[in-house]
Amino acid sequence: MAMTGRIKFSLEDARHIGDMIGVDWSQVDIEQFRIGLAVELEHGARDPATDVTHDDPLLTGKIALAHLKELPDYYTRLTAMEAEAEGQPKPVTKILVIYASMFGHTKVLAEAIAEGAGAVADTMVVLESVDDVEPDELEVADGIIWGSSGIFGEPNPKMATFFSKLGRLWVHGSLQGKVGGVFATTSTPHYGLENILRALQTPMQHHGMIIVTNAGPNTPDRIAYGCPYGAGAAIPVESDRSAPMNRPREEEMELARQFGARVAQVARRLKTGR
């Protein structure tokens, strides 16, 4: 009497199964029993780890009967509970993207990171210049991604000024367990980009943050333009001051979007388990 894949039962099916396991219909509401068969079978259909009955209708019926013996309206209550849970607002993962920029190049990369993070379900992203960010904002974030342009192989000193304001958060361990990621721009690929990314990670380690790497599938684009420490872009200097601002290459922007999404996904999973 296998009913593989079937999760709908007619009243007639329910009566037949109930009769086979000796249900006393004067004690058990047949509609409740019918719903119970579908609900209990669904556990296995949704997740093999919770598949107890292997779609066996008699075993499924016994589970439904056990519940109905405890609470005659068990399945009405369950349906109401599920509806209530559906209506609950889902927890939102907050990601703060902070950039230190002189002329706007790093802001463009930060925007790609924010876009990627924002594409992750149930995620709220705030993108802010390091000039404006207040330490309190870090406390309410689940994930923090900070980045800077390079000045002689080191992050922009604006980052150091910002870090110097985080003493209170360090004392209270406010950032411990939060998810972190870093990004940087320079004008050349080999004049300090990796060093800047590494330098930006160090304060995260002091604060006990969980640093997300920028490793991923070794596609030709990632091998050519990626960096395992964080998102990066080498943006050539404009030919003269009046020229339009150069932007990261599209490959760098795409890797930055992926990085933003990766950090947001890790933060979301740690926060919600999803």
Ligand SMILES: Cc1cc2nc3c(=O)[nH]c(=O)nc-3n(C[C@H](O)[C@H](O)[C@H](O)COP(=O)(O)O)c2cc1C
């Ligand atoms: C004073 C100064 C020092 C710089 N040092 C470096 C450097 O060491 N390596 C590099 O590749 N680019 C260097 N650059 C270039 C910037 O890092 C690069 O143009 C960056 O993308 C600027 O981003 P921003 O407009 O967001 O500040 C330097 C620029 C300035 C003004």
